[in-house]
Amino acid sequence: MSTIQGMPNLGPGLRLHLNENTAGCSPRVLDAIHRVSADDVATYPDYEAAVRETAAHLGIDPDWVVLTNGLDEGLLLTAIGYLTPRAPESLVALGATPVASNGQTEQIVVLPTFEPYLINAKALGARTVAIPSDADFAFPLQKVLAAITPNTRLILINTPHNPSGRPVAESDIRAVIAAAPHAIVFIDEAYHDFQGVHYLRFTREFENVIVGRTFSKAYGLAGIRIGVVIAPPALLEPLRYVMPLFNLNSVAVAALRASIADPGFMTWYVGQARESKALLYEALTRSGLPHWPSETNFVLVNFGDRLAEMVTGLRAKGVHVRDRSKEHGCAGCVRITVGPVEHTRTAIAALEELCAKR
Numbered sequence: 001m002s003t004i005q006g007m008p009n010l011g012p013g014l015r016l017h018l019n020e021n022t023a024g025c026s027p028r029v030l031d032a033i034h035r036v037s038a039d040d041v042a043t044y045p046d047y048e049a050a051v052r053e054t055a056a057h058l059g060i061d062p063d064w065v066v067l068t069n070g071l072d073e074g075l076l077l078t079a080i081g082y083l084t085p086r087a088p089e090s091l092v093a094l095g096a097t098p099v100a101s102n103g104q105t106e107q108i109v110v111l112p113t114f115e116p117y118l119i120n121a122k123a124l125g126a127r128t129v130a131i132p133s134d135a136d137f138a139f140p141l142q143k144v145l146a147a148i149t150p151n152t153r154l155i156l157i158n159t160p161h162n163p164s165g166r167p168v169a170e171s172d173i174r175a176v177i178a179a180a181p182h183a184i185v186f187i188d189e190a191y192h193d194f195q196g197v198h199y200l201r202f203t204r205e206f207e208n209v210i211v212g213r214t215f216s217k218a219y220g221l222a223g224i225r226i227g228v229v230i231a232p233p234a235l236l237e238p239l240r241y242v243m244p245l246f247n248l249n250s251v252a253v254a255a256l257r258a259s260i261a262d263p264g265f266m267t268w269y270v271g272q273a274r275e276s277k278a279l280l281y282e283a284l285t286r287s288g289l290p291h292w293p294s295e296t297n298f299v300l301v302n303f304g305d306r307l308a309e310m311v312t313g314l315r316a317k318g319v320h321v322r323d324r325s326k327e328h329g330c331a332g333c334v335r336i337t338v339g340p341v342e343h344t345r346t347a348i349a350a351l352e353e354l355c356a357k358r
């Protein structure tokens with residue numbers, strides 16, 4: 001069979017496998033898309049207003065913002081900008097050696113991790129130092145600190161963490177930043193809206209921090225592809241240098257502006273995710289299924305030796321969940337997206353029926 005672009009299509013059903021917003025998006029986003037004109041379609045996009053509004057929304061200056069085609073692109077641009085053998089000037093100014101000593105740059109990630117972190121580095125010939133998380137997905141601070149070398153160019157910290165849902169402590173993030181002044185610490189905040197904690201201020205407090213955001217999750221724009229990379233202008237230069245000039249299309253620009261103008265939708269969805277998590281925790285506890293408290297819109301659940309049967313059973317009932325069992329610390333585990341309470345109740349009913357069958 002030939003390989004088709006993108007993720008495999010699981011067919012119809014409740015999509016609880018990709019941490020998407022299953023409530024959709026703000027109706028204002030759809031209105032804005034309907035208002036996109038023939039001129040908007042026929043001309044290259046203008047980003048000025050969208051960048052200014054995004055910056056105002058984040059409370060920072062517009063030149064501290066790069067809009068990307070999903071945070072995926074932001075991560076790729078960061079890898080290209082910082083993992084090539086010759087260090088960008090912005091990093092040399094912070095103490096990085098201009099050329100990696102053995103020609104191989106390094107990045108540090110904590111396992112389990114978001115797969116593109118690994119693929120990006122591999123494609124660039126950089127070495128990934130992958131540190132297994134401690135018990136219950138605790139951030140392995142001492143091991144991360146011990147892994148820092150003069151060749152370390154990038155340290156990726158995802159908080160709250162996918163797939164465990166666990167946040168990284170502020171003190172741990174600070175310790176990593178302080179221990180690697182010659183490297184970029186990229187804080188991936190894809191799920192920060194659900195925790196209500198974020199580290200944007202670290203981009204001002206420190207010289208080596210980049211923060212990544214996405215509109216795919218809480219804002220429900222995964223299909224439109226919008227990410228934001230935030231850092232001091234000098235740190236963004238290597239990304240701007242390689243990024244496609246028109247990386248977001250005009251429809252995405254319209255959607256982003258409308259989405260920012262309607263924070264109520266996001267707040268409502270975050271509330272639904274919170275209620276859903278409480279319901280799901282209760283149901284999982286009733287069924288004796290181990291799980292981890294989550295600060296995101298998903299929950300990691302351990303089905304143990306029933307993994308395959310549960311994943312297939314749920315799929316047969318029209319509920320798609322994500323098998324993460326092959327990753328460090330995740331044997332027997334799936335990740336279940338939690339959004340609108342109504343969807344969570346459907347998932348719980350399917351799950352309880354399967355558990356009752358045993």
Ligand SMILES: Cc1ncc(COP(=O)(O)O)c(C=O)c1O
Nearest residue numbers: 070071072114162190214216227
């Ligand atoms: C930790 C993490 N970072 C980045 C992304 C990428 O998000 P986007 O849809 O904006 O590319 C995801 C998406 O699932 C994610 O889980």
